[in-house]
Structure formats: structure tokens, C-alpha cells
Amino acid sequence: MSDSKTNNKNISKAVISRLPRYYRYLGELIEAETERISSKELSEKMNITASQIRQDLNNFGGFGQTGYGYNVKRLYAEIGVILGVDKEHNMLIIGSGNLGRALANYSNFQKRGFVVKGLFDKNPELIGKDVKGLVIQPMDNLKEFIKENDIEIAVLTIPKTEAVIIAKKLYDYGIRGIWNFAHTDLNLPKDIVVENVHLSESLMKLSYNLSSLKENED
């Protein structure tokens, strides 16, 4: 298994961006107790070509065998290692409004090793309230909590102006991964990873594609 780690750097960004989707389909196959699958069967399920699948999965060494196909469990485990979901990642959520609470309640994350350890907010009306067994804490506790609970990832579900300020603090407190739902870019140093979920932009893409669809019909 440890080999995959050293191989990481040789895998292209495009392949990496497709890995979570493979991981999802392989997880569903395991749930359905499927032990092996050919690239052709997988291609029909995933709606991509079999040759794309073979090319992508060849990056991880000899898991496909002619006449046998892929060993679902092994491939799932191997992709899990590459994605880093074979380990636990402690998270905290800053912003305990509806979105923050929705994310805290989402059991799928925990299943994949992303464990929400703490919830924070600056709103005194929310502080002290319980969400899934976690008590919403004031922002003053942040620095110490990160240190004591080995927090790796901070989730930002706060307005954009606050997010920019808090993100800088989080960097100073040692956080190196931010999952950012605030509608802004955070502009942080290079040794911190930011993954943005810009919901408004996703909705605009939908609206663009909807207009294109209508035009093609006209």
C-alpha cells in the first residue's frame, strides 16, 4: 500500500479530479457485494469510455486483469489511500448557522474519516447550543481547541468578509486545510490548501447551461 504514496506525484491533476467519482462507484459496488468488475461494465455504469477507465486506473498498477476485471475491494482501498481517506481527519466548523449545522449532521463525512470535533460561532444566541452532541463554542476558544484536538481541516460557513480574517488566523494557528463555503477567494500562503465550494457560481453554471439548452431547442 505504501507504494501509492510515492507514486502520487506522477498522477495527473485530471485523473485526481476523477478519483472521488471512481471511489463513489466502487463503494456502491461493494455495498451491492460485487467482487469484481470489468472496465466495460464500469464504463456503462459511469457513462465514460472503457479506455478512459483503463488509462486512469493503470496509474495505480496492476489491479485490472484480462478476463478477470478489477478487484473492487482492492481498487477501492487503493484509491482511498491516494485520496487520504484511509486516515482520520479532524475538522472543525466555523459558522453554526443552517449550513454549518447541515455539514455537522452529515454522517457520510464521518464514514469517510472526516470527523467534526468542534463547532464555533460568534453569535451569543448560538453559543452553548448542542448540535449532534457538540456544544457550539465561542471564537475565543479556537486557538486552544485546534492545538488540543489535533485539528487538520477548518470548514468556513461564515460571510465573506469574516472568512478572509478568520482564514488568516487559522493559518497562524497551524491549520493547513480549509474547506471554504464563503463566497470569496481567501488568498493565503502556498503551504495551506483551500478547497472552495462556491454555491452561487455552481448555480450560475446551471443557469448558463439551461439557457444553452433552450437556445438549442429554438
Added chain:
Amino acid sequence: MSDSKTNNKNISKAVISRLPRYYRYLGELIEAETERISSKELSEKMNITASQIRQDLNNFGGFGQTGYGYNVKRLYAEIGVILGVDKEHNMLIIGSGNLGRALANYSNFQKRGFVVKGLFDKNPELIGKDVKGLVIQPMDNLKEFIKENDIEIAVLTIPKTEAVIIAKKLYDYGIRGIWNFAHTDLNLPKDIVVENVHLSESLMKLSYNLSSLKENED
């Protein structure tokens, strides 16, 4: 303005995917009462090259002038037309848990013309409750509500097995845009647009990049 419509098809997918980010930055410039901006200034703000900006924005005709730069309001309006946010889009949300309620409460969508007209759920404990002036409705009302309220976009914040079934119904009821938060692909006909927000996959990308970061440090 109507020209941009007929030009849509000539704009590459890559450019389109960058448009919402331009739109966001231009909106912030308008808020800051900036009337014009050079590609160089915009490039510093957005952290992309000035030549990329010029190439991208040249797709929309002569909005940049040497020695003047871009007229912020005109460019913002033009990109808005391309993205289809110059018109109102009626939406409904299916699944009134934390995530559905978070989306219903998000005032940014309404500001951009995406108006949540209805909230639905199958849970009798939620039906009848009020969210931002909207009463959560039972699923039986769905078909009629779509027809009577000219609904264009359905937002799915329900578990994956239900999402697959409901999406097919929505297609039959005339919906042609789905914003899908369920962790599954919907496999619908080609004349319906699906924009997926797969949160688990976004989190896995973060964890992959986090592992890569650590390796580079070692």
C-alpha cells in the same frame, strides 16, 4: 445585448467555467464604486494573467479599450446576460432538512435572480413549518406547484436513492434544471441540465491536496 445570446455557442467551456468568478469580482468592484479597471489590475486581484483575462473577455466583444481598461458595469451586465442571471429563475427545494433550509435562507441567490418559491419534504414533522415565509409542503403538491408557479429549477437536498426517483418525476413534470446535492449521478435524458454539488468529493479533493502538501514538506 441580444448579440451575446447568439454568440454563446462560440464560447469555449473553459471560458464559461471561469465566467462566474469574473462576475463575482466585477460585482465586488461595483460595490466598491470602481467604474473601470485595466486587465493588469484585474489580473492582480484575481491571481490570473492579464493575457488570460484579455483572451477570455475578448469573447464578448469590444469592452476593453487601450488606455481605458474595462467598463466594469457594462462588462458585469454582459456577463450576467451570458450566464442567464439577467432574468428571474423560479426554484423549489426538495428536502427541507438543514441543507435545504440553509439554501432557502441564502439571500445571495435571490439577489442574482434565483427565487425560491417553494419548499417540500416527505417528513410529516416538517410539513407545515415556516422557513423564511415559505410553508414546507408535502410531496403530493409537487406536480401542481411546478405548473402553477412556473418553476424552472429544482434543488435536491435528499438522500441519493430518493433523489434518483424524484428526479425522474421532476423531468416528467417539465423541470429542465436540477441542482443536485444528493451523492449520486441522476442519469436523466439529454434535454435536462443537472449541476451536481458533490460535497464528499470536494472534501476528498481537499484531503488529497493536504496529503500532497505534506509529502512535499517531507
